[in-house]
Amino acid sequence: xxxxxxxxxxxxxxxxxxxxxxxxxxxxxxxxxxxxxxxxxxxxxxxxxxxxxxxxxxxxxxxxxxxxxxxxxxxxxxxxxxxxxxxxxxxxxxxxxxxxxxxxxxxxxxxxxxxxxxxxxxxxxxxxxxxxxxxxxxxxxxxxxxxxxxxxxxxxxxxxxxxxxxxxxxxxxxxxxxxxxxxxxxxxxxxxxxxxxxxxxxxxxxxxxxxxxxxxxxxxxxxxxxxxxxxxxxxxxxxxxxxxxxxxxxxxxxxxxxxxxxxxxxxxxxxxxxxxxxxxxxxxxxxxxxxxxxxxxxxxxxxxxxxxxxxxxxxxxxxxxxxxxxxxxxxxx
Amino acid sequence: xxxxxxxxxxxxxxxxxxxxxxxxxxxxxxxxxxxxxxxxxxxxxxxxxxxxxxxxxxxxxxxxxxxxxxxxxxxxxxxxxxxxxxxxxxxxxxxxxxxxxxxxxxxxxxxxxxxxxxxxxxxxxxxxxxxxxxxxxxxxxxxxxxxxxxxxxxxxxxxxxxxxxxxxxxxxxxxxxxxxxxxxxxxxxxxxxxxxxxxxxxxxxxxxxxxxxxxxxxxxxxxxxxxxxxxxxxxxxxxxxxxxxxxxxxxxxxxxxxxxxxxxxxxxxxxxxxxxxxxxxxxxxxxxxxxxxxxxxxxxxxxxxxxxxxxxxxxxxxxxxxxxxxxx
Numbered sequence: 241x242x243x244x245x246x247x248x249x250x251x252x253x254x255x256x257x258x259x260x261x262x263x264x265x266x267x268x269x270x271x272x273x274x275x276x277x278x279x280x281x282x283x284x285x286x287x288x289x290x291x292x293x294x295x296x297x298x299x300x301x302x303x304x305x306x307x308x309x310x311x312x313x314x315x316x317x318x319x320x321x322x323x324x325x326x327x328x329x330x331x332x333x334x335x336x337x338x339x340x341x342x343x344x345x346x347x348x349x350x351x352x353x354x355x356x357x358x359x360x361x362x363x364x365x366x367x368x369x370x371x372x373x374x375x376x377x378x379x380x381x382x383x384x385x386x387x388x389x390x391x392x393x394x395x396x397x398x399x400x401x402x403x404x405x406x407x408x409x410x411x412x413x414x415x416x417x418x419x420x421x422x423x424x425x426x427x428x429x430x431x432x433x434x435x436x437x438x439x440x441x442x443x444x445x446x447x448x449x450x451x452x453x454x455x456x457x458x459x460x461x462x463x464x465x466x467x468x469x470x471x472x473x474x475x476x477x478x479x480x481x482x483x484x485x486x487x488x489x490x491x492x493x494x495x496x497x498x499x500x501x502x503x504x505x506x507x508x509x510x511x512x513x514x515x516x517x518x519x520x521x522x523x524x525x526x527x528x529x530x531x532x533x534x535x536x537x538x539x540x541x542x543x544x545x546x547x548x549x550x551x552x553x554x555x556x557x558x559x560x561x562x563x564x565x566x567x568x569x570x571x572x573x
Numbered sequence: 574x575x576x577x578x579x580x581x582x583x584x585x586x587x588x589x590x591x592x593x594x595x596x597x598x599x600x601x602x603x604x605x606x607x608x609x610x611x612x613x614x615x616x617x618x619x620x621x622x623x624x625x626x627x628x629x630x631x632x633x634x635x636x637x638x639x640x641x642x643x644x645x646x647x648x649x650x651x652x653x654x655x656x657x658x659x660x661x662x663x664x665x666x667x668x669x670x671x672x673x674x675x676x677x678x679x680x681x682x683x684x685x686x687x688x689x690x691x692x693x694x695x696x697x698x699x700x701x702x703x704x705x706x707x708x709x710x711x712x713x714x715x716x717x718x719x720x721x722x723x724x725x726x727x728x729x730x731x732x733x734x735x736x737x738x739x740x741x742x743x744x745x746x747x748x749x750x751x752x753x754x755x756x757x758x759x760x761x762x763x764x765x766x767x768x769x770x771x772x773x774x775x776x777x778x779x780x781x782x783x784x785x786x787x788x789x790x791x792x793x794x795x796x797x798x799x800x801x802x803x804x805x806x807x808x809x810x811x812x813x814x815x816x817x818x819x820x821x822x823x824x825x826x827x828x829x830x831x832x833x834x835x836x837x838x839x840x841x842x843x844x845x846x847x848x849x850x851x852x853x854x855x856x857x858x859x860x861x862x863x864x865x866x867x868x869x870x871x872x873x874x875x876x877x878x879x880x881x882x883x884x885x886x887x888x889x890x891x892x893x894x895x896x897x898x899x900x901x
Contacts, residue, residue: 470678471685471686474677474743476633477675478670478674478696478746479700480666482662484696484700492687493686568686569686569730
């Protein structure tokens with residue numbers, strides 16, 4: 241079991257990480273622009289006179305700071321060495337703040353926002369999907385399906401803008417933007433937490449409204465195949481209570497792909513939710529990535545990518561590791 | 574005494590797509606009686622309505638299947654009821670598994686793949702009986718022992734068992750509550766011939782031990798010959814011949830029955846077997862007159878326009894064919 245199942249998956253995990261992190265290293269180096277020259281020309285265009293030896297010295301310092309010193313291979317080795325110590329280099333635009341510090345500031349916001357919306361939409365979508373299939377003649381279930389299917393195709397940014405206009409502008413019950421109000425003391429106190437929830441409400445709601453549809457559809461489609469399975473028909477023929485059939489026969493089997501989907505989406509959390517965070521000016525990873533791309537801060541872009549890669553592949557690994565608990569058939573394959 | 578009475582049962586699959594409805598007349602006016610303690614066989618090719626008939630008489634009717642007409646009456650020792658008029662879903666559930674039970678086709682997925690076998694037994698027993706865990710274990714181990722199964726199967730998942738083993742467990746599950754009537758729906762399909770024999774013998778053994786009524790649905794005429802007391806032959810949603818197994822096998826009256834029997838191998842006869850030519854008709858639009866006439870070797874003018882009814886020939890043998898009415 242250990243040898244046949246866990247070891248290959250661990251090897252796969254580290255291989256994926258290695259390839260992903262290598263790509264993060266290679267891709268910026270294929271760009272035609274050079275950040276050191278970029279920085280130098282920016283300084284010189286400000287009209288400062290610098291003699292060539294000073295420029296040379298500065299180039300050296302910048303190369304060292306940016307990790308661009310030496311041949312590509314040396315840089316590569318150096319890059320991994322720094323990764324292991326958790327050093328992602330300084331941000332170029334907010335020099336000399338380390339990228340790690342910027343990410344550490346943004347990460348909790350994004351994780352809070354996305355984890356909340358993911359969990360809520362997953363639970364609601366999965367349960368509703370299962371109910372829709374288990375009670376095909378229920379009018380309420382059909383009405384809910386109609387609603388969900390109607391909302392799903394609306395472009396995401398429109399939903400968030402509409403929510404913003406309705407509940408922050410026309411009827412200002414929720415704040416327009418930001419993660420918390422100015423002047424509220426950050427800390428573990430009731431006032432701050434309430435303020436936090438008020439600010440997070442609209443962004444979370446906007447994501448939940450759209451995401452429920454996907455979970456609902458996936459659950460409905462999987463479950464509607466399972467209702468036809470022989471074991472469900474046989475359970476009916478054996479006179480089992482309806483609740484038992486719905487939960488332990490239909491839902492229990494249909495939920496396996498749902499859990500995979502959930503875990504994979506946890507991995508995507510670390511990349512941030514670009515549009516939500518921009519629309520609601522939420523101080524998360526998506527917002528950070530957006531500004532990094534605009535300003536060509538590619539140490540920061542790389543840093544965020546490293547987090548995404550580690551996040552997604554770790555989530556995949558966890559799914560793989562817990563899968564035998566969910567589906568006993570996987571163990572012997 | 575008849576434990577099951579089916580009268581003029583009509584079960585159709587009705588589907589509506591884009592405002593057009595299509596009807597598959599899977600069971601079309603079927604009447605028969607099954608006596609207490611007998612083994613009643615239902616034979617016929619695939620697509621003759623055998624499985625639909627089983628669904629209808631065990632009350633497992635779900636859209637698109639609809640019962641348009643007829644009644645299905647059960648005469649148990651203490652009560653008499655019509656399962657189709659039972660409006661209360663809970664009452665129907667109480668009946669299923671406990672008084673009438675189903676042995677399904679021996680397919681891969683009759684047992685829930687994510688639950689251990691023990692859980693399957695727990696589900697069935699706790700759904701019908703109010704017993705303690707100790708009583709549960711006693712009940713199951715006694716039953717498993719009687720069926721020649723080992724208690725260790727209780728800890729396994731279905732995918733860890735062979736097809737034959739799974740089918741034995743399903744049979745154990747279906748019979749653990751000593752039902753009055755057992756419906757076996759092609760219990761030997763998907764099993765190899767050696768295992769088939771074991772499964773048939775197991776069903777027979779349980780039946781003799783528990784003294785219940787067994788309805789055996791299969792296309793396999795050799796199983797009917799070995800197991801059943803009486804036999805009904807279905808064709809295109811109708812019963813075309815019914816009688817005790819002895820008389821049907823020795824002197825089949827309906828050309829379709831003859832066809833089925835001719836395809837069986839016989840000891841000492843080395844000539845090539847003739848398979849029944851053609852295939853059952855579409856039940857969306859069955860042929861006019863006798864439904865068998867397009868394939869019948871003895872077809873007459875009358876068969877194309879009139880449809881024959883089941884007529885008694887004495888000693889319980891019934892047949893729906895004009896040949897038997899002296900129409901030749």
